[in-house]
Amino acid sequence: MNEPVVVVGAGPVGLVLACELLQQDVPVRILDSSRGHSAHSRATVIWPRLLELLQRIGVSDVLAEEGQHIQGVTYSSNQMPLGTAWLNRLDSTPYPFAVGIPQTRTEDILERRLHELGGKVERGCTLTEIDTSGRLPVGRFVGSDGSTEDITASYLVGADGAHSTVRKLLDIPFDGDQLSVCFAITDAEVSGNIASDLVSYCYTPQGSLALGPLEAHVQRIAVSVPPGTQGESPEREFFQRIVAERGPGGIELGELRFSTTFHVNIRTAAHFQSGRCFLVGDAAHIMSPAGAQGMNTGLQDAVNLGWKLAAVARGQLAESGLRSYDVERHAAAHAVTRSTSLQTRWGFLRHPAQIALRDGIVRGADRVGVLQRRLAPKIGQLDATYNPVPVSRGEVRPGDRVPVVLGERHQLGGRWAGVSRDRWTVLMHAGRRRPDTWHRTKAAVCAAVGDLAEVLDAPSQSHGPLVDALGTRPVVAVVRPDGHLYRKLGADAPEAVAEAVRQARVDPSPTPKP
Structure with missing residues (x-):
């Protein structure tokens, strides 16, 4: 690429995309209309799947060191426990925990990595026009001093949030609904009867309460409030009263770092690609904050698009393969939106019969292990898939996530295979023996594949995440740079493996058999 990829927006999603590209020697300019980070960010949790993906740009361990480890997600109703989905019992990821961390600190870590890779954020630059009449898009930016610059981009990416200028200038519809639901949020110092390593969802007929650790004695607090309070900034006494009414009891709030209220909107762009222009993160989709999935979903957008743009730049992917970004991420965002909307509605049940049914379902699911088997991986986004056919459990299928290490070449106690972050990987899985x-x-x-992909041995194990995912018999897995399975083939068919890699370099979307 002679011209840079232009990323509009320097929040976490835009920064991850820029780091993905710079790390693979793709020129990038990242521009943001603001002059600094917002102190009032909403995103505070990074789930296990994103820690896996962020290992590609070398920031997962830093985030884990600087943030608060979260071991599980617990649910209660009327101050009575219902059940807990434990992240620390997940055995299919090298990151069996989540990280609670303010978005501003996440952005600081990502911007430091951007600088290490030779990039910088150009702040105070407002996008005013996009010209798509030529082969390459041209964006017009106005600086804080009133100067203008027309930037020709190999590709232009809108990572500029829910009110995306890129989306509006491209005239892409952003359809959805505003729910009759309002939340008030704050970050507050806390003391008393509260776990510092659990996210807690507390349901009552009066409304819901969510508590999420950010530091040892600081929690993100989100409470449902009546519609019509958007824009207000409640005081400490308001949050203290709600926490006392809905929480586990014995919690005292100290100083508030900020507070705000907002309506819940659920919207998705009609498409995430328009020619050589793309949308990622909140510019492409916004969802309920229930489950803290929004930023994580946007970061998955960034990784999906980033490795594909880099592969095109290196000649390892046909440009037509970029169409898979819209298909894959549109479906993935829709799936997350459905689950977060359901969780929001579950927190607003008022009728005694509905509450009894919900509580009975959660208690029963916890008692028989369903919360652990099904909900914990979903919360951690470990069930991420680009396979259109839903399935509950079993070996991975084309499009499913493979439990591997992305990025650095370490095997974490011999349980994990490390796959290439910038090439296709042919993973030789010998099975149990x-x-x-x-x-x-x-x-x-190796002879059949040549330089089309990297051929690696998986650790041979009698049990473990790879045996669970790929089976007990010898197979060859063609794995994408983002750790999703493209194709699984017999180990005795080397030419078929090479042909699968060639097909993947044209269209990286999985091709599941009916």
């Missing part, structure tokens, strides 16, 4: 002829099998696959 490595056959005596395995070295010849690998040599045949």
Whole structure:
């Protein structure tokens, strides 16, 4: 690419995309209309799947060190416990925890990494026009001093939030609804009967309360409030009263770092791509804050688009393969929006029969282990898939996430295979027992694949995440740079493996069999 990728918006999503590209030697300019980070961010939790993906740009361990580890998500009703989905019992990820961290600190960490990779944020630059009449898009930016600059982009990406200028200038519809639901949020110092390593959802007939740790003695607090209070900034006494009414009891609030109220909007752009222009994050979709999934979903957008743009730049992916971004991420965002909307509605049940049914379902699911088997991976976004056919459990299928390490080449105690972050990986999985002829099998696959992909051995194990995902028998998995399965083939068909890699370089979307 002679011209840079232009990223509009320097929040977490835009910064991750810029780091993805710079790390793979793709020129980037990232511009933001604001002059600094907002102190009133809403995104505070980074779930396990995103810690996996952010290992690609080398920031996961820093986030884990600087943030507060979250071991699980617990639910209560009328101050009585219902059940807990434990992240620390997940065995299919090298990150069996979430990280509670203010968005401003996340942005600081990402911007430091951007600088290490040779990039910088150009602040005070407002996008006013996009010209798409030529082969390449041209964005007109106005600086804080009134000067203008026309920037020709190889690709232009809108990471500029829910009120995206890029989306509006491209005239992409942003349809959806404003729910009759309002939340008040604050970050507050707390003391008393509160876990510093759990996200807590507390349901009552009067409304819901969510508590999420940011530091040892600081919590993000979100409470449902009557519609019509948008824009207000409640005081400490308001939050203290709500926490006493809906929380586990014995919690005292100290100083508030900020507070605000907002309506819940659910909207999705009609499409995430228009020619050489793309939308990511809140510019593409906004959802209920229930479950703290919004920023994480946007970060998955950034990784999905980032590795594909870089692959096109290196000649490892046909430009037509970029169309898969819209298909994959539109469906993924829709799935997350459905689940967060359901959780929002569950927190607003008022009728005694409805409450009894909800509470009974959650208690029963906890008792028989469904919360742990199904809900914990969903909360952690470990069930992320680009396979259009829903399935509950079992071996991974084309499009499903493979439990591997993305980025740095370490195997974390021998349980994990590390796949390339900038190439396709052919993962040789010997199953529970490595056959005596395995070295010849690998040599045949290497000869067939050549330099189309990197061929790696998976650790041989009698049990563990890769055996659960790929099965007990020898197979070859063609894995994308983002850790999703493209195709799984027999180990005795090296030419078929090479052909699958060639097909993947044209269209990276999975091709599940009916």
